[in-house]
């Protein structure tokens with residue numbers, strides 16, 4: 001069995017490793033010159049740069065829930081939340097430990113992926129060093145390319161604005177914001193990191209967010225008086241600023257958009273069986289296997305969820321079927337399953353949230369994958385820590401990364417944040433009684 005893997009970020013590395021474990025022949029293509037994807041950071045921007053890591057970025061999850069089940073972070077790392085270089089170091093070591101490099105073709109960009117029969121794919125790759133095109137065939141394809149296309153809000157007049165417009169994808173440092181009037185739009189972790197950093201240097205920031213609505217929590221950020229939060233929507237942009245829904249107008253030098261990403265697969269042929277519309281990729285059985293052509297899978301789409309442990313679970317899910325240890329449902333059954341899951345999520349009303357899990361749904365998703373394929377799910381303690389961090393991070397965004405966590409067993413963990421010791425049954429509150437070394 002030949003498997004092709006597109007992209008060698010965390011997700012692609014895990015796919016290569018698990019294909020090898022299955023005894024499959026695997027070749028992987030990475031457009032940059034190194035593994036790591038998002039974590040292979042050099043603070044540059046440009047067409048051949050994939051990482052979006054910015055100066056001073058710290059992980060928003062702890063290392064124990066950012067690893068694969070077969071390889072742990074170095075025991076000498078005592079902190080819970082890490083700088084990006086430590087995460088990249090983990091992936092370098094993972095690559096070394098499982099001898100993955102020999103399966104990877106670096107500086108090879110996948111240009112076209114098209115089916116040539118029910119169970120065969122043709123893949124065209126461009127060697128970016130020689131500008132040569134190569135063609136290979138493969139029985140299965142794992143698509144592991146992460147996200148890179150900025151999602152731009154559909155607001156009138158954005159193209160007319162004559163100041164600078166920057167998406168968080170290209171944010172690397174605060175330099176360009178020094179003494180500027182900034183409009184920042186966004187409600188996710190990147191917008192919070194950006195507002196905290198830019199607040200120190202800008203003349204003024206107007207930050208339009210829907211934190212309360214999106215995360216169901218209010219923020220306690222200590223920012224200067226130069227930063228003003230707004231929940232009023234923008235009606236239109238003009239050459240020099242923005243008009244808000246309440247009729248007020250403000251001038252800006254820079255518009256910063258921390259508005260998330262679109263899913264795009266520019267190399268997929270029209271007959272690949274996959275269509276993308278407004279952040280929704282379909283039809284994907286259990287959000288990963290192409291229901292029209294099940295010899296292809298897209299890994300890592302569900303968002304506001306665990307990353308590495310979920311990637312591993314999705315990959316093992318696909319491999320259970322691809323190795324014929326379990327038989328996939330028929331196309332009709334898979335389509336019905338997809339339809340049902342969307343009905344549950346009110347798909348029609350909220351298309352762009354099709355792959356959003358969030359703390360209410362992420363655990364159900366992992367368990368559904370595991371039960372369906374009869375494989376092991378993610379350990380409860382990993383799931384609980386994600387829920388714990390995501391519940392409290394937005395309340396204490398400037399301090400939550402200072403805390404330390406310790407995993408006690410598959411169910412329980414300690415946190416020195418004077419909040420909780422989790423048990424198998426329920427949360428119990430312990431006031432800082434266990435200082436973690």
Ligand SMILES: Cc1cc2nc3c(=O)[nH]c(=O)nc-3n(C[C@H](O)[C@H](O)[C@H](O)COP(=O)(O)OP(=O)(O)OC[C@H]3O[C@@H](n4cnc5c(N)ncnc54)[C@H](O)[C@@H]3O)c2cc1C
Pocket residue numbers: 006007008009010011012029030031032035036037038039050052053054058059060061065066108109110111144145146147190267299300306307308
């Ligand atoms: C600012 C920021 C902070 C984050 N912080 C965290 C965090 O704290 N914790 C966490 O768990 N997650 C975090 N994430 C999520 C992060 O995306 C995942 O951790 C992880 O890197 C995703 O892995 P991936 O392999 O799916 O994608 P990526 O890491 O994006 O890797 C995709 C790879 O595919 C390659 N590729 C793309 N297209 C092609 C092509 N056509 N041909 C060949 N190669 C191609 C790219 O070059 C890249 O190497 C963060 C993301 C961002 C943007």
